[in-house]
Amino acid sequence: xxxxxxxxxxxxxxxxxxxxxxxxxxxxxxxxxxxxxxxxxxxxxxxxxxxxxxxxxxxxxxxxxxxxxxxxxxxxxxxxxxxxxxxxxxxxxxxxxxxxxxxxx
Amino acid sequence: xxxxxxxxxxxxxxxxxxxxxxxxxxxxxxxxxxxxxxxxxxxxxxxxxxxxxxxxxxxxxxxxxxxxxxxxxxxxxxxxxxxxxxxxxxxxxxxxxxxxxxxxxxxxxxxxxxxxxxxxxxxxxxxxxxxxxxxxxxxxxxx
Numbered sequence: 001x002x003x004x005x006x007x008x009x010x011x012x013x014x015x016x017x018x019x020x021x022x023x024x025x026x027x028x029x030x031x032x033x034x035x036x037x038x039x040x041x042x043x044x045x046x047x048x049x050x051x052x053x054x055x056x057x058x059x060x061x062x063x064x065x066x067x068x069x070x071x072x073x074x075x076x077x078x079x080x081x082x083x084x085x086x087x088x089x090x091x092x093x094x095x096x097x098x099x100x101x102x103x104x105x
Numbered sequence: 106x107x108x109x110x111x112x113x114x115x116x117x118x119x120x121x122x123x124x125x126x127x128x129x130x131x132x133x134x135x136x137x138x139x140x141x142x143x144x145x146x147x148x149x150x151x152x153x154x155x156x157x158x159x160x161x162x163x164x165x166x167x168x169x170x171x172x173x174x175x176x177x178x179x180x181x182x183x184x185x186x187x188x189x190x191x192x193x194x195x196x197x198x199x200x201x202x203x204x205x206x207x208x209x210x211x212x213x214x215x216x217x218x219x220x221x222x223x224x225x226x227x228x229x230x231x232x233x234x235x236x237x238x239x240x241x242x243x244x245x246x247x248x
Contacts, residue, residue: 009146013161014186016206017217040146055186074187078152079221 002026002033002093005049006073007040014055018073022053022089029090031097043070050096053089110178114195115140117181118160121173121200131202135166139200147184149193154226156195158183159216164204172216172246173200174238176230197229212246219245 006022008014015037026033036049043052047066053073064070071088075081111117122136142162150157180194199216203209219225225245232238 009142009186012164012203012206013159013201013213016210017213020210020214021217072187074150077186077217077220078150079223080151080153082221 002031002051002096003049004033004035005038005043005046005052006035006055007038007043007052008055009040014077018053018055018076021076022073025086025089026093029093031090031093033093051092108176108178109198111181112179114143114158114181114183117158117175117177117195117198118143118200121160121175121198125171125173125200125202130167130169130171132166132168135162135202138162138166143184147186149183149185149195150220151185151193152220152223152226154223155197155230156180156183156193157197157199157220157226158193158195159199159201159220161201161203164206167202167204169202170204170209171202172212172242173202174198174229174242175200176232176238197226215246 004022006015006019019035019037023035038046040054044064046052046064046068049068052068052070054070055073055077073085075085109117109120111120118140119136122139125131126133126135139160139162143160148159150159175198177196177198180196182192183195185191185193228241229238232241
């Protein structure tokens with residue numbers, strides 16, 4: 001099960017909307033997943049997720065302690081590059097699932 | 106009411122927010138809260154058409170869930186969502202007073218879809234008056 005975190009500043013508008021869209025992308029790709037919301041200020045310390053999607057760019061200050069990959073979901077809000085985002089999300093998700101299966105996670 | 110003629114993001118937020126207080130949609134704490142939040146977590150989005158800002162703040166300041174929309178007479182700089190210092194020239198401000206994100210998720214999704222749709226944005230920016238803007242919004246939001 002792919003564990004995702006979607007983070008934004010306030011945890012209201014963007015997390016709700018981006019989480020829904022991320023979920024739809026993964027459902028279409030038949031990737032089982034669970035999504036938890038978070039605030040951007042919290043993501044540095046998250047340890048129990050496989051992938052973090054943030055709405056907006058993030059500085060180097062937002063490094064995650066467990067080296068969980070962080071990708072920007074801004075494309076889902078602006079519409080610019082949303083297809084590329086969907087492709088990247090699915091290919092990363094599949095790579096993570098593969099790694100888990102072969103015990104490399 | 107014609108396009109809003111302001112020079113800064115704070116002015117734009119202030120005018121919209123104060124109007125919402127007057128109408129009883131939000132508490133008197135809302136204007137300060139939405140301006141403060143925008144400073145820390147800006148909401149400028151560079152869509153395919155023109156910059157759109159989606160300011161909002163904590164649900165505790167909201168009485169009645171509301172969307173306030175303002176076309177800006179001249180583009181105003183907002184911070185890019187994600188806070189890395191980049192600015193977005195915004196022409197449309199969609200202020201969201203959300204009370205319960207879970208039950209209001211459908212409206213939020215439709216707003217997001219609208220922002221991603223250059224045709225919808227063009228229709229709003231070329232609308233002749235507020236009635237037309239409201240018609241376009243209602244059509245998109247199905248309400």
